[in-house]
Structures are given as C-alpha cells and as structure tokens.
Amino acid sequence: MTGTLTTSAVSIDDVSVRFRSKRAEVTAIQQVSLDVAPGEFVSIVGPSGCGKSTLLKLVSGLLTPSSGSVTLLGEQVRGPRHDIGFVFQRAALLEWRSARRNILLQAEMRGMNAAEAGKRADELIEMTGLSGFENALPHELSGGMQQRVALCRALLHRPRVLLMDEPFGALDALTREQMNVELHRVWQETGTTVLLVTHSIAESVYLANRVIVLTRRPAVVHEVIEVDLPGTRDYSATMARPEFASATARIRDLLGAVTGQD
Amino acid sequence: MDKVQADRWRGVVERSWRPAALLAACLAIWHLITATGLVEAYLVPSPAKTFGLLADKWSYLWGHTWVTTYETVLGFVIAGVLGVLVAVAMVYSRTIESTAYPILLFAQVIPKIAIAPLFVVWLGFGLEPKVIVAVLMAFFPVVISTVTGLKSVDTEMLELAATMGGGPVKTFVKIRFPAALPHLFAGLKVAVTLAVTGAVVGEFVGSNEGLGYVILQANGNMDTPMLFAGLIVISVVGVLLFLLLDLAEKLMLPWHASRRGAAVTTLLAKG
Ligand SMILES: Nc1ncnc2c1ncn2[C@@H]1O[C@H](COP(=O)(O)OP(=O)(O)OP(=O)(O)O)[C@@H](O)[C@H]1O
Ligand SMILES: [Mg+2]
Secondary structure (H helix, E strand, C coil), X not given: CCCCCCCCCEEEEEEEEEEECCCCXXXXXXXXXXXXXXXXXXXXXXXXXXXXXXXXXXHHCCCCCCEEEEEECCEECCCCCCCEEEECCCCCCCCCCCHHHHHHHHHHHHCCCHHHHHHHHHHHHHHCCCCCCXXXXXXXXXXXXXXXXXXXXXXXXXXXXXXXXXXXXXXCHHHHXXXXXXXXXXXXXXXXXXXXXXXXXXXXXXXXXEEEEECCCCECEXXXXXXXXXXXXXXXXXXXXHHHHHHHHHHHHHHHHHHCCC | CHHHHHHHHHHHHHHHHHHHHHHHXXXXXXXXXXXXXXXXXXXXCCHHHHHHHHXXXXXXXXXXXXXXXXXXXXXXXXXXXXHHHHHHHHHHCHHHHHHHXXXXXXXXXXXXXXXXXXXXXXXXXXXXXXXXXXXXXXXXXXXXXXXXXXXXXXXXXXXXXXXHCCHHHHHHHHHHHHHHHHHHHHHHHHHHHHHHHHHHHHHHHCCCCCHHHHHHHHHHCCCHHHHHHHHHHHHHHHHHHHHHHHHHHHHHCHHHHHHHCCHHHHHHHHC
C-alpha cells in the first residue's frame, strides 16, 4: 500500500490487542477496524477501561497490535511515529520550562529551524489565547491554560494527524466549553485530521464528523454515528439543533446499553 | 519595591528566630553547666574558654580546616560525578543495574571506619585515603537519589518525547536529567555532610594534619577546649557546604525551590 493510493489518513485494520500480565491475559481491543479520512474529526467514546487510550497508542505507534495492522498517512505503523501530535489528559508539561519553551520543546526535539518554530509558537499562543502568559511556568497556569499549552505543543510542527486522549477531562464545565470552541476553530483553521477520545457525549458530537461508540472490554466498534451538523459550528446554536439532540440521545442510549449491566 | 524588601526581611526573621533562639539556649545551658561547676572543667570547657581558644589558635586551626575542607570537597565532587554516571548507567541498562546493585549495597554496609586503616596501609598518610573514605561515604546517596530521580519521570512525558523523535540523547538532556535534578540535589546534600565525616574518619586513622588529627591530638593531651573547638569547626564546615549546595539548588532550580518553601531552615532547626 502506498501513500498515493490510500485515501485514509488513519486506517485501522482488524486490530486486536492483548496485554499479558503475570496473572491473566487481557484482551483490550478485539478486531477493530476504522478508517479516518484526511481532515476528518472523529470522536471515540466508550465505557471506562474499554481500550480507547490503547487505540490512540496504536495509531501513534507507541504500542504494537497483537494482530492486524495500522496505517497512518499511507505508511504502516511499526514504531513511534513522528508525524502526529499527541495530547494527553494531563498536560504533561516540563515544570522548569515556561509556557512558550514547553511549546518549543517539540521544535527542539525535532531539530526544527528555531526562528520558524518561534514564529509558529507565537501564532499558536495568539490563536489559543495564551498571550501574556508566554513566560509563565506551568504551576503558575490554570488547568485550562496548561492544556492549551499542551495543544500548542502538539500543533507546533503542523502534524497532519492530531491524537487527543481526554484532553479536557480535568477541566471544569465552563472552561471545557471554551476549549471545545477553540479546538473547533483550530481544527477548521488547520485542516488537521483529529482523533479525540472523550467521556463527554456533548463534546464528542459538537466537535466531530463521526462518533465511534465502543463496547465494554474487549472493545469492538458498537456503532458509528454520523454527525449531521454544519461545518462551522456556533456553540449554543449547535446545542439547540435537533440533529445535536438526536445524536447525543442515540449515543447515550448506546452507552447505557453497553454499561447498563454494571 | 521597598515593601517587598521589607517583607523579605520579615520572612527571614520569622524563619530564623526559632533556630537562633534554640542555638542561644544551647549555649546558655552549656555556660550554666560549666559555670556552676556541675561538670568538671577538664571534662567540659566553658563556652568562653572554647571560643577564646578558637580565636587564639585561629591560624593553627585554619590550616587544618583547609586540609579537611579540601579532602571533603574533592571526595564529594568525585562521588557526585561517579554517582551520577553509575546511576545513569543503571537506569539505562537492566544488566548493569542487576550487576552493580549488590556490589553497591555491599560497599555501603561495610563500616568505613573499619576499612579505612586498609587504605592507609595501601596508600600511606597522604591525601588519598581520606578522599577515598569521603568518596565511599558520599557515593551511595548520590546514586540512590539520581536513580530515583531518573525513574520518577512521567511515562507520558517519555511517550510524548518518543512521538517527537528526538532520540535518547535529547530525551535525556532535555527531559530526564532536568526532571531528576531535585532528587539529585537532595542526595548531594546528604552526600556532602557524609563526605565531611568520611574525611575526618580518614584523618583519625592515620594523618598528621586536618581537623580529625587536631581532635585526636587534643584527645591524647586531654585538651578538651581544643577538642571542642575542633568539633565546632568541623560542624561549621559541614553546615557551610550544605548551605552552599542549597544556594546552588535555589539558583539552578528556581521552579522547584519556590514550591519547596523553607525546608532548609526547618531542617537546620531540627538538626
Ligand atoms: N500496559 C498494560 N498492561 C496491561 N493491561 C493494560 C495495559 N494498558 C491497558 N491495559 C488494560 O487494557 C484495558 C484498556 O485500557 P485503556 O487505557 O485503553 O482504557 P480506556 O478506554 O482508555 O479507559 P479510560 O476511559 O478509563 O481512560 C484496561 O482494562 C487496562 O486494564
Ligand atoms: Mg484512557
């Protein structure tokens, strides 16, 4: 398979993951297949512990599947990939670096041109509303700001694929909404392919073109919800739309059915 | 600006008056014990006599202080460099870790005072045996703290680094080592106080200079004022070296020091 022939940004093909520990063997993911088109925003929801983080680690190459294959940007994933941006639930910032220098870590690790990277960092800082806090240390930033720094760091090298693992899970509801609006705008401006793992049904629908609902472990794709909303989405207007209501209701039903037994 | 300055001074006073008061109380008790004749003067000299001697024999003591400080610092620096290198090797290689750990532990549990004479037999009365004992004393805490520090790095941070593709060297220089520095400094502070002990132990075993020698001589002559003076100078050397490291830590890791608060003064008050 070559880059020019494939149309998917991410292609997960019949992938299973088994973790072997001393006590038992756990199947986290079972025969999951998923294709993500370039520029598409896909949300992944599912019960806790079903294998969502595992899925993102597969795509980034931080984990290799027990069977099946993952293809990223036309190239099979065999080890850690550098052509992605990753945002974790915790911002994972270096305590001794200012916000700006935390963002620039990405450039330093990659050996990017310093002047260009600096310009890009300033752009991102502006875009995510971090202006004025460039020189603040992580412990001087609020949780939402730290997460913005992590987002900027993940976007610095203009990755074509952005992986986000519950990036706003630790934020309060209001900050989370603001971050959703910002992420939506960033996505529209950059045209990046995004895979977002989230526990918030509203967030998953507001941001995505498609929502993948996974079952309990071992995770299989339970259903794929196509989100029938306009490209550019105003937050409150979107919340009020019937398509939004029906999509969230459907996902809630599905998740209820999956987790109901607990 | 003036208010900030005033607040800073008030902070210093607030933090240091307790340890200062405790120190004063100790001196007062010491004075009372000797002044009332509770303890014979040849067993415990009065503070006045001790400090008087310190002042009189200053040039004599200064030379020996310099010798001991030199041995201590040399031993400490060697232990610091070796300790960090060994710790890095242990963290990056399972084989080295499993091979080195038992030997390290063995070297640590051997009483240094018991093997010190051996070094004198091998290396004579010069600088080397003292430095070696200081290194042996200081090495272990540096290794342990550095290993702990290097292992304490967030796995998510390392995973992120893997997606950034900088390779192991950049990951070490930019992420792992700086993240380990707070632990490393904690180890270095313990190590420097142990290095002082190591140097003095080395001098006890065979030497004709240094504060350990001064104390041994004073002991032989039943010269308790000199013995006390020697003890005081050794303690001051240890405390000063410790404070120097503390200052280095504050300058190098302002991000860490700002959250650690007044740990040093608390520690001094306890010590
Ligand atoms: N390194 C590992 N070794 C053993 N088991 C693991 C490992 N990583 C994950 N698992 C198991 O695989 C399953 C899926 O884990 P994963 O972290 O992908 O879940 P998740 O869907 O992200 O959960 P959450 O929503 O709580 O973050 C879990 O049951 C977990 O215990
Ligand atoms: Mg997870």
